[in-house]
Amino acid sequence: MPFPKFKNKHLEEALINPEDFGVYKKWGKNAFPKKIIITYQTSPWNYFKRKYRGKYEKITLYNSHEILKMGDVGFIKMRGIGAPNASTFMEEMIVGGAREFINMGTAGGLYQEGVFLCDRAIRDEGTSHHYLPDGTYSYPDSALTEKLGKYLERAGIDYQPGTTWTIDAPYRETMREIEHYKKKGVRTVEMEAAALFAVAKVRNVKIASMFAVSDVLGEKWDPKFHTMNLKKTLNKMVDVAITCLQGK
Numbered sequence: 490m491p492f493p494k495f496k497n498k499h500l501e502e503a504l505i506n507p508e509d510f511g512v513y514k515k516w517g518k519n520a521f522p523k524k525i526i527i528t529y530q531t532s533p534w535n536y537f538k539r540k541y542r543g544k545y546e547k548i549t550l551y552n553s554h555e556i557l558k559m560g561d562v563g564f565i566k567m568r569g570i571g572a573p574n575a576s577t578f579m580e581e582m583i584v585g586g587a588r589e590f591i592n593m594g595t596a597g598g599l600y601q602e603g604v605f606l607c608d609r610a611i612r613d614e615g616t617s618h619h620y621l622p623d624g625t626y627s628y629p630d631s632a633l634t635e636k637l638g639k640y641l642e643r644a645g646i647d648y649q650p651g652t653t654w655t656i657d658a659p660y661r662e663t664m665r666e667i668e669h670y671k672k673k674g675v676r677t678v679e680m681e682a683a684a685l686f687a688v689a690k691v692r693n694v695k696i697a698s699m700f701a702v703s704d705v706l707g708e709k710w711d712p713k714f715h716t717m718n719l720k721k722t723l724n725k726m727v728d729v730a731i732t733c734l735q736g737k
Contacts, residue, residue, distance in 0.1 A: 492618050499620055511543040511584035514551075521548065521556060521585035522563035524734040526727070527575065527685075529594040532565040534557045554578065563587070565726075571657060572616040572684035579685055582701035583692050591637065591730040592685050594655060595719070597675035599667060602713065604639050604648040604722060606677050609700040610683035611654045614623040617687035626652075627686035630695035637697045640733040646725055651676030653700065655683035667706050677702065699726060 495501075511520075529536060537545075541683065545559040556563040565582070567575055579590065596605065609626045610728060612618065617627050641648045652675045662678060669685040670678075682698045701722045705711040713719055 491623050499622060501590040503651045507580040507584045510581060516585045518657045521582050521587050522558050522561050523586055524562045524589040525582055525587045526564045526730045527590060527592045529567045529570055530723060532720040533723040537564050537727055562731055570678045572614045576616050576684045576688045577680040579688050583694055588694050589639060589734060589735060590699040592682060593695060593726050593730055594700060595703035596654065596679040596700035598677055598705045599671050599675055600707060602702045604646055605700050606634060606641065606648050606650045607653045607682055608634065608650045609650065609652050610686055614655045614657045614683055616684035620687040620691045627683045629686050629697050633695045634699040637699060637733050640729045644729050648665065649676065653682050654678040656680060701726060
């Protein structure tokens with residue numbers, strides 16, 4: 490039986506919509522910035538707060554989440570990982586007025602370290618299948634992705650475009666799967682992109698995504714989560730995301 494279990498559920502009307510939650514929380518249509526950067530790591534979050542101190546205001550959400558608003562650009566750090574968590578907050582930010590998103594953070598590298606600009610995501614998670622018909626890939630906004638690539642180049646960041654593999658179970662990345670996706674040229678593995686792309690398509694907003702490799706899945710696992718080089722790269726990506734959304 491295909492997933493999800495209820496056939497063609499993406500065509501059905503939901504009982505509870507994000508607009509209902511927005512009304513419950515008393516969020517207006519312009520409650521949040523129109524452009525949002527999403528991250529998952531502490532390093533870029535702290536970097537933003539240090540560099541732009543005095544230039545942003547805090548918007549409190551719930552469960553200790555907050556958006557740091559600087560002009561029409563907002564920055565949010567997910568206090569959790571995975572597609573259900575990120576897509577839920579994205580839905581709610583859309584209700585509050587957000588229309589462009591840059592999703593950035595770390596990913597596992599199937600080949601090597603580096604920075605990767607995502608051009609499509611393999612839907613090996615559950616969330617996207619509740620939004621779109623069954624399929625192999627979901628896609629970011631092509632224009633915003635191209636724009637983000639130009640800003641990466643302008644910042645002198647060497648990057649590669651590539652496909653990501655979005656999963657729900659990081660401790661079930663099997664060796665046979667890794668070899669399979671390597672042969673197909675897949676560059677990274679992470680836990681959110683495919684679902685966020687699906688939400689963006691259904692809600693008619695724009696999204697692009699970029700990753701810095703934090704660990705390489707080679708013949709053996711090679712973790713580099715706490716290296717200074719990774720932190721510096723993530724910090725540079727914050728500045729790139731801001732200037733891209735600001736259009737400077």
